[in-house]
Amino acid sequence: MTSSTQPASTKKTFSAEEWDKKLAEVSVSKQDLNKLVMNYLVIEGYKDAAEKFSQESGLQPGIDLSSIQDRMSIRNAIQAGDIESAIERVNDLDPEILDTNPKLYFHLQQQRLIEFIKTGKIAEAIEFAQEELAPRGEENPEFLEELEKTMALLAFEETTASPLAYLVDYAQRQKTASELNSAILTAQCQEKDPKLPSLLKMLVWAQNQLDEKALFPKINNFVTGELDPVPTSG
Amino acid sequence: MTNTNTSSQALSSRRPASIISPVLNFLGQTAIRPPSASDGQEGSPSNGFGSSQPVRVKVSRNRPPQYLAEVLQPSTCTRKPVSADRRAPLFTTLPSTAFADPLVSASDSLPTAKCTSEPASAGNDTSSVPKALNLPNQWNMKDKNQSLELSANCQRISYTGLGQLDSHAAAVRSNYPIPPQCGLFYYEVTVVSKGRDGYIGIGLCTQSVQLNRLPGWEDSSWGYHGDDGQTFCGSGPGRAGEGRPYGPVFTTGDVIGCVVNFMNKSISFTKNGVWLGVAFPNAVDTAKLDGGLFPSVGLRTPGEIVEANFGQHRFQFDIEHHYKEEKARIWQEINAGPLPTISTESGQKSGDGSANINQLILSYLVHHGYSETAATFHQDTASSISSVGPAANAKSAERPPFEKEDIRKRQLIRDHVVDGNIDDAITLLNRFYPSVLQQNRHLVFQLKSQRFIELMRAIVGPSSAAADAMDIDGEAGHPSHENAEPESQLRSVVQYGQALQGEFGAIANPHVQNALVETYSLLAYPEPGNSSVSYLLDPANRLLVADMVNRAILVSQERPPMPAIENVYRQATVVIQELLNGGNGAAAFVKAQECLI
Incomplete structure (x- = not known):
């Protein structure tokens, strides 16, 4: 064939100087970035920080900060493992939220089950699973699978060393808390996802795409935002 | 509406239709047709127009469709004009x-201040400013088969050939190739008259494809045909393949649209505003589109007339909505990915990357001296992160997060x-x-x-x-x-x-x-x-x-001159811009600016 495509090895290379110049030309104001930070504080529920930030930066938070308080107390309850009181508070806030989200409700109940198991309340765990979770599992095969996995925790003496260790991890609480947080925001007609994580994910995606075509200084450390040197072609 | 106009003209130019149904007639012609002399040499430059460059016809540019507006404004990608x-x-x-x-370090340049400088200084560096994109907006009178006649505005094509044999087919290309940077391209064609048999092909082809063939009869050519509703690519008279059943037939009065999606490399068609689904998945490989991809239409029998709409008029199909759907899809894909996690000195990875985000936020607050916010945020996040386990504690012990x-x-x-x-x-x-x-x-x-x-x-x-x-x-x-x-x-x-x-x-x-x-x-x-x-x-x-x-x-203090968040934003903007410059269609759907509020 008379294919004219070049082999992949001939990637375009950007020098560090060239790249720095491009970076310097990007138009972004401090105000833009302040908004990005405020958006994160508000959506993630850092009420006190958002308040202080509003004072120090002169930026309006865009929403009534007191509405953050409810969300935060609910989030804190889940992160502390107190699922029951979180459910109570959500229902005080807006009973529709759990009524209209069977999956979310299941995950909350599942988290409750996990907390029983974590604290060694085996009898309560089994009773709770049979009474509350099993009927839901029958309705939905996806739920059933998750329930079975959670119950399998009981088979391990040391749950943190089991393949299911992630369920008893703190991150699982955070995951459940985030899911509930999003649902509350949606119910309040607010954006549910902060923009900053999207920006990071977008950068990962974009750098991976450009990697196939070019050699350029990459950001691999997303905490410092430092550029790595341009890899040499070869 | 423009319909009244086109339909009256359609009636006046309509010829007596063949008694045989178009489908049978078409298949019959295919069967008896001798192999074309041009088969297998699609790479050579074709008749008449030796120059491979599209002829730049000077016309007043019509406003591009809204969904392309942001793509065609290179300034939005780099810098906002400062009044x-x-x-x-x-x-x-x-x-x-x-x-x-x-003693002054040259590395202490002032990028943020520079951005507010006069726009005039931006023009000095042409290498990094992307060229304005030309979109196809009319047929090219210098890049058409002789059996076609173009209207004065180069939108309408009429067939004037013999219409006896497949070799009497006649096609035309648009004035510009489609820039892959647009991400999504769409144009529509109204069948003003199906003429004698309505052997009308609508689609796309590259610069090297001969114009005495209908779209889809050659390699690097894709077409949807009106007489049988089939799609063709490198298939048709004189070639091994055949058309593939795709959509309904189309005839006088129908509006056919062609969607080129540079993100998933697909080509699809619409009929009278309804999407017919993907016709050619993975068809548009920008690396192989030598000289670019052109909208193309081919006619084959006397009396056939079609008129293109490259965005000058309202489309029948809701392309804006389609664009938004595609955009939502890619953002969904991006957001479905995990947050980047950084391994610490101790080799431990943070749970889900959210701890990294908190660090980003904190370093931003510290950088700009928002002391109260930083202290409050540090306190809030420390209490939630500390329960993660020893990893988080070890991390915070490495270096004080900030000195108040x-x-x-x-x-x-x-x-x-x-x-x-x-x-x-x-x-x-x-x-x-x-x-x-x-x-x-x-x-x-x-x-x-x-x-x-x-x-x-x-x-x-x-x-x-x-x-x-x-x-x-x-x-x-x-x-x-x-x-x-x-x-x-x-x-x-x-x-x-x-x-x-x-x-x-x-x-x-x-x-x-x-x-x-x-x-x-x-x-x-x-x-x-x-x-x-x-x-x-x-x-x-x-x-x-x-x-x-x-x-x-x-x-x-040997600290970075810019907060990490700003580095990330600038990097994302430049990487997307370079993806676009390299013809990455997916990048057209994504902008770092969209992450700003």
């Missing part, structure tokens, strides 16, 4: 290298600059960070120039246009000269200016000299607030100077 009244004083845009001081004392000092200095109390800022700078001004002569110049401007402002009084904006900081300007006589005030300003000249006038760098002249010229106007240099009095410049001071302090 003249928001111009920053020259001295805030000075490169530190303007000062021939060996330092932030507070920087904040104090910053507040003085923002309030216009430059002298106080300089005093504090020398007390807290004595090395900073010693090592950054340009900073001394910037602060003192700003001091001169503040003195001028005190004389001009709050009547200047800038006065309203000064309320940003909750305080009016510097009131120290309120009681002084105007004349003695003016004298002290002139004296200060002379001192400034004495200190910096010897620096030969033209940037410095221009900045000095620009600043002095405030004295020349009876009402500086309404003069051509009134932008010097804009209090927003205090923010720029305050940022510069802050940056210099951080650099003197």
Whole structure:
């Protein structure tokens, strides 16, 4: 064939100087970035920080900060493992939220089950699973699978060393808390996802795409935002 | 509606239809047709128009469809135009290298300040400014088969050939290829008349495809045919393949659209505003589209007339909605990915990356000296992160997240600059960070120039246009000269200016000299607030100077001059821009700006 495509090895290379110049030309104001930070504080529920930030930066938070308080107390309850009181508070806030989200409700109940198991309340765990979770599992095969996995925790003496260790991890609480947080925001007609994580994910995606075509200084450390040197072609 | 017009013309040009059904007739022709002489040499330049360059026909550009508007504005990808009244004083845009001081580090460039400089300076560097994209907007009268006749506006095509054999087919290409950077391209064709048999093919082809063939009969050519509703690609008369059943047939009065999706490389069609699904998945490989991909239409029997709409008129199909759906899809894909996690020194990875985000936020707050916010945020996140386990504790022990004392000092200095109390800022700078001004002569110049401007402002009084904006900081300007006589005030300003000249006038760098002249010229106007240099009095410049001071302090502490969030944003913008420049269609759907609020 008379294919004219070049082999992949001939990637375009950007020098560090060239790249720095491009970076310097990007138009972004401090105000833009302040908004990005405020958006994160508000959506993630850092009420006190958002308040202080509003004072120090002169930026309006865009929403009534007191509405953050409810969300935060609910989030804190889940992160502390107190699922029951979180459910109570959500229902005080807006009973529709759990009524209209069977999956979310299941995950909350599942988290409750996990907390029983974590604290060694085996009898309560089994009773709770049979009474509350099993009927839901029958309705939905996806739920059933998750329930079975959670119950399998009981088979391990040391749950943190089991393949299911992630369920008893703190991150699982955070995951459940985030899911509930999003649902509350949606119910309040607010954006549910902060923009900053999207920006990071977008950068990962974009750098991976450009990697196939070019050699350029990459950001691999997303905490410092430092550029790595341009890899040499070869 | 334009329909009344087209249908009347359609009626007048309609020829007697064949008795045999179009499908049978078409298949019959296919069966008896002898192999074409041109088969297998699609790579060679075709008849008549030796130049492979599309002919640039000068026409007044119609406005592109809305969904392409942002793609076609290269400036949105790089820099926003800055209006003249928001111009920053020259001295805030000075490169530190303007000062021939060996102690000044060249790495301390001022990217944020540069961005507010005059747009004129942006034009100097053509290499990084993407070229404006040309979209196909009409048929190319120099790139068509001789059996086709084009209307004066090059939108309508009529078949004038014999229409006996498949070799009598005639096609045309658009004036420009489709730029892959547009991400999604769409055009529509109205069948004004199906003519004798309605052997009409609508689709796309590359520059090298011969034009005595219907779209889809050659390689690198894709078409949807009206007589049988089938799609073709490298298949058809004289070739091994056959058409594939795809959609309904189309005829007089129908509007057929063609969607090119450079993100998933697919081609699909619409009929009368209804999407018919993907016809060719993975068809559009930008690396193989030598010379680009052109909209193309082919006609085959007498009386056939079609008219294109490249966005000049409202489309039948809701392409905007389709665009939004595609865009939502790619953002979903991006957001479904995990947050990047960074392994710490101890090799431990943070749970889900959210701890990293908290660090990003904290370092941003620390960087800009938002001390109270930083302290509060640190406290809030520390309590939630600490329960993660030993990893988080080990991490926080590695290095103190911030020194509150330092932030507070920087904040104090910053507040003085923002309030216009430059002298106080300089005093504090020398007390807290004595090395900073010693090592950054340009900073001394910037602060003192700003001091001169503040003195001028005190004389001009709050009547200047800038006065309203000064309320940003909750305080009016510097009131120290309120009681002084105007004349003695003016004298002290002139004296200060002379001192400034004495200190910096010897620096030969033209940037410095221009900045000095620009600043002095405030004295020349009876009402500086309404003069051509009134932008010097804009209090927003205090923010720029305050940022510069802050940056210099951080650099003197061997800390990064820019917060990580800003690095990430700039990097994302540039990477997307380079993807677009490289013809990555998916990148057209994604903009770092969309992450701003």
